[in-house]
Structure formats: C-alpha cells, structure tokens
Amino acid sequence: MAEEVKLFGMWASPFSRRVELALKLKGIPYEYIEEDLSNKSSLLLQYNPVHKKVPLLVHKGKPVAESLVILEYIDETWKNNPLLPEDPYDRAMARFWAKFIDEKLLPTSARIGQSTGKEQEQVIEEVHHHLKTLENLLKGKEFFAGHSIGYMDIAANIFFWFYVNEEISETKVLTAQKYPTIYEWIKKLKNIDAVKECLVEKEKFHRFIISLREASKSK
Known part of the structure; x- marks a missing residue:
C-alpha cells in the first residue's frame, strides 16, 4: 500500500x-x-x-x-523484477561499478566547475578516463545489466543529469563522438516508460543549474 x-x-x-x-x-x-x-x-x-x-x-x-x-x-x-543479478559474482560487480560512479566519476566531475586553467585540464582528463572505462564496460551490451535495465543502469542515471547540464556548460565532456556507446544506451533508456516518468524537465533543470552557479559566484 x-x-x-x-x-x-x-x-x-x-x-x-x-x-x-x-x-x-x-x-x-x-x-x-x-x-x-x-x-x-x-x-x-x-x-x-x-x-x-x-x-x-x-x-x-x-x-x-x-x-x-x-x-x-x-x-x-520486493522480489519481482529483480534489479541485481542472481549470480553472486555478477551482483558484486554491479555493486562495484555503482560505487565507481559515486566515488570516482561524480566527485571528479564536480571538480570541473571548481577549477580553472591547467588544473581544470587535468580534472577533465581524469573524467574522460572514468567515462572511457564505463564506455568499454558497456560495449557489446544493451544495458549495463545485460539485456534489460538493472541496478547498475539505475545507478548510472547520473548520465542524464551530466548530459543536460553540459548543454548549458562551456565545457563539453560527455559527447556522442567520444562516447557513442553511452549515447546509444541513453537512447534505449529514454524509451522505457518508467524512465520517461523520472526524467527532469530540461528547461526547468537548466534554470536550476544557472541559479546555483549564480549563487555560488555571489558568495
């Protein structure tokens, strides 16, 4: 209920x-x-x-x-529609890569807007390294979880926010040219009804990000 x-x-x-x-x-x-x-x-x-x-x-x-x-x-x-794989090793790997996103990719990505010049170039290079790792992990599969959406795909939904944020950013990191497999994965996710219901409204999110940037500059 x-x-x-x-x-x-x-x-x-x-x-x-x-x-x-x-x-x-x-x-x-x-x-x-x-x-x-x-x-x-x-x-x-x-x-x-x-x-x-x-x-x-x-x-x-x-x-x-x-x-x-x-x-x-x-x-x-709730045992229906399992998110994690049944195999113990596959479950461990799903958890490992989800933590990789939260502990490696996200903190490094956040440093892009907090740095300038040579330092920013180094941060962007590190982000590309993490993204390439995930691009290679996804190659040959429909979803990170295999043939259907699972735990790792849900954890990786951060790419939607990454993608929408970059539309109004001077720094372009997650591009279709560099990461075609991730972009194809995003397209597949967007066709899932549950995913559509959870996507943020793009213009509203843009306004939110701009307001955050302006607030940080005024401090």
Whole structure:
C-alpha cells in the first residue's frame, strides 16, 4: 500500500530519481514527499539524523538512507523484477561499478566547475578516463545489466543529469563522438516508460543549474 512506502526526495536530485525509478520498475505504490533542501522538514531530520539529506525511503515507519543502499533494500524486499543479478559474482560487480560512479566519476566531475586553467585540464582528463572505462564496460551490451535495465543502469542515471547540464556548460565532456556507446544506451533508456516518468524537465533543470552557479559566484 502507498501509505507503507514514503520517499523523501528533491526533483533535481539524480539520487532521488534513482530510487523513484526502482520503485516504478518494481511497480511499488509510494507517496512522494518533495523536500526544500534549504529548509528541510522536521520529518526528514527525524528520520535521517545522520546525513540529513535525500533520498530517504520510509517503509512501514522504518527509514532507509543513501540511494544505493535503498536500491538494495527495495530489491531484497520486493522480489519481482529483480534489479541485481542472481549470480553472486555478477551482483558484486554491479555493486562495484555503482560505487565507481559515486566515488570516482561524480566527485571528479564536480571538480570541473571548481577549477580553472591547467588544473581544470587535468580534472577533465581524469573524467574522460572514468567515462572511457564505463564506455568499454558497456560495449557489446544493451544495458549495463545485460539485456534489460538493472541496478547498475539505475545507478548510472547520473548520465542524464551530466548530459543536460553540459548543454548549458562551456565545457563539453560527455559527447556522442567520444562516447557513442553511452549515447546509444541513453537512447534505449529514454524509451522505457518508467524512465520517461523520472526524467527532469530540461528547461526547468537548466534554470536550476544557472541559479546555483549564480549563487555560488555571489558568495
């Protein structure tokens, strides 16, 4: 029942959208609660006192935090439409590459806008190295998970935000010329109904990113 599952999220967060996508792929009814991260609700702070951030899943009154942890919880709780592979080694590899995205690609990508000159060139080169690794991992497959969308594909939804952000950025890193396999994968994902429902509205996201940049310049 929807009242058993609540998701505290933020519309522009790819981490929130990861969880939404997993819930939709599983067909799990849920109540979505949009959070204003500049004025977090008392419920969010109560349920997630450690990190105080979204996404946060609450199932039967019990909170689960951190997007990758939530994905595994969802997969273990609702057995239909499994997200992780059955084979233990394949499961371990899916977890490994999801952590690679969160711990390698994302932090390095964030440094692009925080650096200039020679330092920025080195950061971009490092990002290309990470992207090439994922491009090679995906080659010869329809999805990271194989023939259908799975845990790793959900974790990699960050590419949508990367892609839309670059449309208004002076620095172009994730291009179709350099990463044709990733671009083909994005096209396939966009044809999945659950994915379509979780995509952000492009112009709204552009305005959000521009406002963040302007706010950071004024500090």
